[in-house]
Amino acid sequence: MKIAVIGSTGQLGADLVKTLSTKHEVIGFTHSDIEVADYDSLVILKEQNPDVVINTAAFHKTDQCEEEPQKTFCVNALGARNIALITAEIGATTVYISTDYVFDGSKNEPYTEEDIPFPLSTYGISKLAAEHFTQQNPKHYIIRIASVFGKAGASGKGGNFVETMINKAKNNDPIVVVDDMFMSPTYTIDAASILKGLLELQLPYGVYHATNKGFCSWYQFAQEIFQATNLSPDLKPTKSDPAYGKARRPLFSALASTKLSKYNLEPRSWKEALHAYLIEKGHILKDS
Numbered sequence: 446m447k448i449a450v451i452g453s454t455g456q457l458g459a460d461l462v463k464t465l466s467t468k469h470e471v472i473g474f475t476h477s478d479i480e481v482a483d484y485d486s487l488v489i490l491k492e493q494n495p496d497v498v499i500n501t502a503a504f505h506k507t508d509q510c511e512e513e514p515q516k517t518f519c520v521n522a523l524g525a526r527n528i529a530l531i532t533a534e535i536g537a538t539t540v541y542i543s544t545d546y547v548f549d550g551s552k553n554e555p556y557t558e559e560d561i562p563f564p565l566s567t568y569g570i571s572k573l574a575a576e577h578f579t580q581q582n583p584k585h586y587i588i589r590i591a592s593v594f595g596k597a598g599a600s601g602k603g604g605n606f607v608e609t610m611i612n613k614a615k616n617n618d619p620i621v622v623v624d625d626m627f628m629s630p631t632y633t634i635d636a637a638s639i640l641k642g643l644l645e646l647q648l649p650y651g652v653y654h655a656t657n658k659g660f661c662s663w664y665q666f667a668q669e670i671f672q673a674t675n676l677s678p679d680l681k682p683t684k685s686d687p688a689y690g691k692a693r694r695p696l697f698s699a700l701a702s703t704k705l706s707k708y709n710l711e712p713r714s715w716k717e718a719l720h721a722y723l724i725e726k727g728h729i730l731k732d733s
């Protein structure tokens with residue numbers, strides 16, 4: 446397959462390029478190559494004529510999205526619409542990367558692909574709008590991930606939670622993390638492998654949840670990071686403050702897939718994935 450990856454230097458994009466290149470022709474597009482909100486800058490996709498276009502681009506600083514709803518919708522929703530239109534025109538498949546923040550958290554157990562989204566924030570609403578626009582190309586996959594960690598670190602957010610925790614611990618900073626907000630972490634290598642499998646097996650078009658298996662609170666995630674790396678910082682749990690930040694966030698946004706196991710694409714647990722990431726980054730040794 447000839448596969449275009451938009452946002453190719455981002456946290457997920459970099460691992461998609463790496464993983465897909467093992468078997469396919471991959472063309473990576475950075476933000477300086479393409480502005481997803483600008484239809485004209487996407488003409489390059491027509492010239493390249495790929496079989497698949499994966500859109501990882503997003504404005505995803507959740508609190509800033511509340512202050513800049515126009516930019517949020519231009520990049521996330523309009524960007525997805527532009528790509529759906531172009532891919533439909535050239536007969537390519539669109540892959541849109543979405544989020545657990547399309548849910549409000551009231552289910553209190555993991556959300557599956559069948560659950561009805563109800564986002565709380567401007568970011569979540571823009572991503573849900575993007576999911577709808579993506580469906581304008583009948584050949585589409587919507588891949589929901591959450592709480593991402595990957596070697597490249599999120600360029601849009603300046604790193605990831607794992608690196609933030611390790612840096613704080615090494616600086617002997619006191620660390621306070623919420624223990625009432627639950628999610629399913631996603632290792633970018635694993636999400637990229639699932640996506641590769643899904644494309645190669647030509648799974649039915651639609652929505653797929655591709656986080657790692659299981660869920661934890663952010664506090665439990667931090668505890669696991671420190672246990673695995675043998676760091677012992679001053680870590681304390683706290684309750685989330687509804688007044689914190691501008692965006693409303695779901696308290697329970699764990700995701701589970703009812704589809705992937707049918708195709709032998711079930712992800713490993715978030716703890717195994719975290720361990721693999723810590724090895725990849727050189728934070729721990731292979732058999733520790």
Ligand SMILES: NC(=O)c1ccc[n+]([C@@H]2O[C@H](COP(=O)([O-])OP(=O)(O)OC[C@H]3O[C@@H](n4cnc5c(N)ncnc54)[C@H](OP(=O)(O)O)[C@@H]3O)[C@@H](O)[C@H]2O)c1
Binds near residue numbers: 453481542543593598
């Ligand atoms: N990070 C998370 O925890 C998380 C959780 C759930 C879902 N997601 C979703 O997963 C996807 C990938 O996240 P990530 O962590 O890999 O993000 P990332 O590291 O910020 O990567 C996004 C990439 O897209 C590029 N980009 C940003 N705006 C663009 C635009 N308007 N036009 C073209 N390219 C643009 C960025 O380039 P520049 O940096 O040069 O602008 C970057 O290379 C996003 O759709 C995000 O909404 C992320």
